[in-house]
Amino acid sequence: MAGATLFTLLIVLVVYLLSIIYKEHTIRLAHGKLAAQHGCQPIASKYPLKDRIFGLDFVIENLKCSSSHCYLINSLRRFQEVGGTYTLRIFGHPMIQSIEPENVKAVFATKEKDWRLGEYRTVSFRDLLGVGIFTLDRPGWQESRAWLRPAFEKKRTADVELYERHIGHLFQQLPHDGKTVVDLQDLFLKYTMDSSTEILFGKSVDSLLPESKEDVIASGFAAAYESAKWDVFKNVQLYPFGQFRSKKAFNANVAIVNQFVDRYVKMAIDYQGSSEEADQEGGSVFMMELAKNTTDLKRIRSELLSLLLAGRDTTAALISNTFFVLARRPDILAKCYAEVATFNGGLPTLEQTKNSKYISWLLKESLRVHTIVPVNTRTAAKDTILPVGGGPDGKSPIFVAEGTQFVSSIYAIHRRKDIYGDDADDFKPERWADDTLRPKWGYLPFLGGGRICPGQGLAMTEAAYTIIRLLQLFKDIKAEDPTLEWQEDLAITCCNLHGCRVILTSA
Ligand code: HEM
Secondary structure, eight states, X not given: OHHHHHHHHHHHXXXXXXXXXXXXXXXXXXXHHHHHHTTXXXXXXXXXXXXXXXXXXXXXXXXXHHHTTOHHHHHHHHHHHHOSEEEEEETTEEEEEEOXXXXXXXXXXXXXXXXXXXXXXXXXHHHHHOSSTTTOOTXXXXXXXXXXXXXXXXXXXXXXXXXXXXXXXXXXXXXXXXXXXXXXXXXXXXXXXXXXXXXXXXXXXXXXXXGGGSOHHHHHHHHHHHHXXXXXXXXXXXXXXXXXXXXXXXXXXXXXXXXXXXXXXXXXXXXXXXXXXXXXXXXXXXXXXXHHHOOOHHHHHXXXXXXXXXXXXXXXXXXXXXXXXXXXOHHXXXXXXXXXHTTTTSOOOHHHHXXXXXHHHHHHHHHHHTOSXXXXXXEESSOEEEEEEESTTSOEEEEEOTTOEEEEEHHHHTTOHHHHOTTTTSOOGGGGGOXXXXXXXXXXXXXXXXXXXXXXXXXXXXXXXXXXXXXXXXXXXXXXXXXXXOOXXXXXXXXXXXXXXXXXXXX
């Protein structure tokens, strides 16, 4: 009897193993057929892993570089040494790293339907943001994008008056004696928190106002949001193991964040008026547009928090990185002062702000050299093809199996000498004066394709306006330590580890 049971078990096991082998074989055949149809060649470069099973050496090196603030430089070195497109396996999962503009274009634009965000992003971010534009793939993502589009279109006329009010608060916090050192990066983070919360919720947290005037709930929101955002970054970095970290403090912070946002979302849902009316009454176009489409409080909250996460630190980093350069480069600063002088001390209009040529080159260069979203990834939603990286010369198409992670370093793409020339490492705003410089998929501060940043116009206007106004208010900006170099501080977005410590002299 026992022998018969054993025999049956053995048969089941053999059938199971054969079915796996058959399935693998069929998949391989299908892959081979698709690859042959598209003229694919094996990927030319393989990353020389020491641990070929788990890829632990690669993971550990990444973690070490991340904590010693050289992750981006190290990934650039890898591309230079291994190749513009290389492959490896991490914990058994296939990964392709590439800085070939053609591949990036395929993943984010021409073949974007073949790719999804990937769990590392959706799972880690949903704990704070919930389900919204930043954590959704199609079809939900398309819905979010359509809901938000009208608000972004209305916001093209951006709020110079709103910025002016918060610049006033910022000015109050700045020493102008030509002696005292101040870290502008910290203050710009507060400044964009104040402007973003006003743009998104219709009510600013006013973190730049003296404490006595601050709304206690609003300041609680700002602190809780900072702390929760840090936890999300840790979970992304340690994914999938981050999910096992204690969530007690995180959940308490998320509850504070939600409570703050929900006050305003409820008002928007109750109001259900038009966005124009809401704007006149100091409400938020974003909230009103969302409330027109859904009465789901959680969904509106998610969209607003996604916008805050995407727009606040990024804009602060852009302004701060630019001032970091201005304080070290009198040649560039002088050109900016010359442009600002054309306003004869008057407040710049929106049109004048947008038409400030040199400052727009300066911002473009700042985004190129100090890329704020320097790494981007996607996961293949189905078997697909990438145009380059195969064969001995790396110029043939390559086959990509479903589940493969694609990672691109925008930081490294922005330093390609074949696109930017031998001076690619130099900070040179004038390069953008050259009409023949058309980097296309070689310049991606706001990414491209369907998920291109919808807030880029807002961010560029806020940054340009803020820079112009501060240059009007201060006749000199000097670095505390002119020899200090910009160094990456990579979290969800990237800013300068050393902040932006300067000495200001008022005009
Ligand atoms: C200098 C400032 C900014 C930079 C460098 C920046 C960069 C980016 C990048 C690279 C992405 C693509 C991320 C990805 O798909 O993996 C993105 C997406 C996004 N950005 Fe921005 N951004 C900035 C400012 C803003 C602002 C001010 C807002 C809104 C107020 C905003 C809202 C968004 C949203 C909603 C997405 C997600 C779009 C989607 O998935 O369809 N961003 N941004």
